[in-house]
Amino acid sequence: QKEVEQNSGPLSVPEGAIASLNCTYSDRVSQSFFWYRQYSGKSPELIMSIYSNGDKEDGRFTAQLNKASQYVSLLIRDSQPSDSATYLCAAHYSGGGADGLTFGKGTHLIIQP
Amino acid sequence: DAGVTQSPTHLIKTRGQHVTLRCSPISGHKSVSWYQQVLGQGPQFIFQYYEKEERGRGNFPDRFSARQFPNYSSELNVNALLLGDSALYLCASSFRSDSLGGELFFGEGSRLTVL
Numbered sequence: 001q002k003e004v005e006q007n008s009g010p011l012s013v014p015e016g017a018i019a020s021l022n023c024t025y026s027d028r029v030s031q032s033f034f035w036y037r038q039y040s041g042k043s044p045e046l047i048m049s050i051y052s053n054g055d056k057e058d059g060r061f062t063a064q065l066n067k068a069s070q071y072v073s074l075l076i077r078d079s080q081p082s083d084s085a086t087y088l089c090a091a092h093y094s095g096g097g098a099d100g101l102t103f104g105k106g107t108h109l110i111i112q113p
Numbered sequence: 114d115a116g117v118t119q120s121p122t123h124l125i126k127t128r129g130q131h132v133t134l135r136c137s138p139i140s141g142h143k144s145v146s147w148y149q150q151v152l153g154q155g156p157q158f159i160f161q162y163y164e165k166e167e168r169g170r171g172n173f174p175d176r177f178s179a180r181q182f183p184n185y186s187s188e189l190n191v192n193a194l195l196l197g198d199s200a201l202y203l204c205a206s207s208f209r210s211d212s213l214g215g216e217l218f219f220g221e222g223s224r225l226t227v228l
Contacts, residue, residue, distance in 0.1 A: 032215050034217075046216055046218070100146055100158030100160075100169050101217065102158070103148075103155030106155050
């Protein structure tokens with residue numbers, strides 16, 4: 001049973017600070033990892049994907065993957081009120097068949113002006 | 114360019130009824146996936162179709178079925194509705210079905226309420 005665990009929050013961060021979101025996954029066969037942002041009442045939107053160990057930066061976002069520790073994180077620099085949303089971590093394994101994404105429950109992030 | 118479109122956006126059914134949800138993927142995307150999202154939870158994988166063939170199925174009962182048409186649009190069918198089927202049903206498309214197939218583009222969803 002593949003599981004993705006996230007702290008549901010809420011995580012409250014002052015505007016301009018770094019928001020750090022964390023995620024662990026249970027199986028060692030997951031190959032790729034994703035962060036989706038979901039605003040209240042809206043559908044998820046892909047913000048980052050990461051496939052290999054290390055850091056991946058895109059603008060104010062940095063995703064970090066440590067496969068040995070089965071740990072994924074997302075850092076948001078210079079946090080803005082518009083970053084307030086639920087952040088969903090997802091793992092994907094595709095080997096032989098398509099299992100789809102396994103999502104965590106999401107972390108609710110609040111950026112305080 | 115149009116994104117993923119889903120219909121209907123909202124619907125109310127009673128227990129025991131049947132529902133069909135429809136999805137049109139982004140032009141050029143051959144993979145369509147369906148997810149169920151219950152309030153306060155992350156989306157849960159139901160099906161993936163690629164090139165009109167079922168490529169994956171999540172842990173859902175046989176009351177759930179789907180298909181993909183030659184134009185890559187898709188339908189999700191749920192029979193014998195239960196109260197617990199009340200959820201947001203999300204359709205997502207992607208260009209490929211392998212490990213990069215996790216880069217999904219979601220539609221706005223169909224919110225199903227079962228009374």
